[in-house]
Amino acid sequence: MAGLPGDKIDWLWKQVEKARKESNNEAVRESLERLLADSSIKDTSDEDLAVLNMSQLDIDEGRSRDAALRLSGFKWHGVPGPAGLLLVSDVYLKLEWFEQAREALEDYLKLIPEDLDARRKLGLVHLMLNNAEAAPRIRLATSRREKHRIPATLTYLAILEAKRGRIEESLHLLLQAKELAPFDEKIEHTLLRIESLRVSLKRKALHQEDLPIEDLVAGMVSGMLELHGYSRAKSRQALDVWNRFCSMVTPQGRKPAIWAAALEYAVTKYGPHFTQKQLADEYGVSTSQLGEHYHALAEALDLDSLITSDLLGEIEKEGSCLSRQVRREEMAEVIATIAGRLDEFDGPGEVCSWVFDRIEPLNENERREIEDFLSYLWKRK
Numbered sequence: 001m002a003g004l005p006g007d008k009i010d011w012l013w014k015q016v017e018k019a020r021k022e023s024n025n026e027a028v029r030e031s032l033e034r035l036l037a038d039s040s041i042k043d044t045s046d047e048d049l050a051v052l053n054m055s056q057l058d059i060d061e062g063r064s065r066d067a068a069l070r071l072s073g074f075k076w077h078g079v080p081g082p083a084g085l086l087l088v089s090d091v092y093l094k095l096e097w098f099e100q101a102r103e104a105l106e107d108y109l110k111l112i113p114e115d116l117d118a119r120r121k122l123g124l125v126h127l128m129l130n131n132a133e134a135a136p137r138i139r140l141a142t143s144r145r146e147k148h149r150i151p152a153t154l155t156y157l158a159i160l161e162a163k164r165g166r167i168e169e170s171l172h173l174l175l176q177a178k179e180l181a182p183f184d185e186k187i188e189h190t191l192l193r194i195e196s197l198r199v200s201l202k203r204k205a206l207h208q209e210d211l212p213i214e215d216l217v218a219g220m221v222s223g224m225l226e227l228h229g230y231s232r233a234k235s236r237q238a239l240d241v242w243n244r245f246c247s248m249v250t251p252q253g254r255k256p257a258i259w260a261a262a263l264e265y266a267v268t269k270y271g272p273h274f275t276q277k278q279l280a281d282e283y284g285v286s287t288s289q290l291g292e293h294y295h296a297l298a299e300a301l302d303l304d305s306l307i308t309s310d311l312l313g314e315i316e317k318e319g320s321c322l323s324r325q326v327r328r329e330e331m332a333e334v335i336a337t338i339a340g341r342l343d344e345f346d347g348p349g350e351v352c353s354w355v356f357d358r359i360e361p362l363n364e365n366e367r368r369e370i371e372d373f374l375s376y377l378w379k380r381k
Contacts (some may be wrong), residue, residue: 262293
């Protein structure tokens with residue numbers, strides 16, 4: 001009978017592996033929960049691995065907060081093996097706990113020094129920690145061993161070059177990586193990010209005046225409200241509130257996403273809604289920025305009454321800035337429509353073409369801003 005608990009634990013681990021091969025996350029979670037509930041693995045390496053596997057599953061399913069809470073006081077029971085160290089380093093990387101990831105990878109490489117993939121990860125960690133001397137040294141050592149033929153290393157080299165401001169060299173390395181792995185989504189994503197950075201730097205070099213952001217905010221908030229499951233009536237309400245605000249105040253700042261996030265919060269806060277923190281994450285802005293811009297809206301407008309009134313009729317009677325408001329409405333309508341039809345397209349390029357066929361950008365800078373936002377919508381679909 002003494003051997004039965006161990007047999008049960010072995011069987012549960014086999015169930016975890018079986019469910020993972022079948023891509024059955026629900027069964028993986030159930031088996032891991034049964035492992036963690038078994039008192040016989042308390043304070044053992046089995047408990048460590050179960051905690052790490054559960055945390056990894058949480059992250060893969062978008063429950064990073066649960067994983068972070070689970071690992072907040074994590075400590076090894078005994079001496080971890082290479083597999084455990086590699087697993088915990090991957091989990092820490094996904095949580096962006098770079099210092100912990102560095103320690104785990106260094107311990108792992110003491111045991112398995114020939115693992116070049118782990119060395120790439122360690123170099124990336126040093127990059128994220130701004131360890132300017134360690135990152136290039138690891139980069140060069142790894143690339144020499146691989147003779148510049150591993151796409152992941154070339155991508156890593158490209159990130160380092162971009163961080164040093166050498167954008168054209170970065171793009172050259174990424175194109176080499178893409179030739180070796182043409183269907184690698186990570187390489188494609190990095191290529192888009194570096195290209196976007198190159199365009200942004202060119203914009204700054206031109207010293208052009210900032211574009212008005214009123215039109216972009218209208219399109220952004222309409223598209224995001226569509227993605228968040230609200231009706232077109234709610235998009236219309238947001239657009240009406242925004243038109244009234246712009247007739248009274250010239251919006252300040254350079255990031256239309258902050259105003260869009262604040263506007264969505266303003267028109268949804270009294271019904272089913274996201275919190276300020278959730279909306280900030282959705283729009284890629286900070287909670288404090290969202291709060292500041294929401295207060296600017298609230299100070300200029302009586303939001304409590306405006307979100308229940310017919311603002312469009314009032315604005316049309318006033319006749320102020322009508323042509324500009326018509327354009328905002330057109331842009332909002334087009335972007336809201338495309339947000340609900342992204343699955344019909346093969347890529348962000350087709351989405352942009354569809355939008356530009358229906359509303360022509362006023363200039364190249366506005367075109368770039370719209371392209372950036374449509375790419376963001378595509379990634380979140």
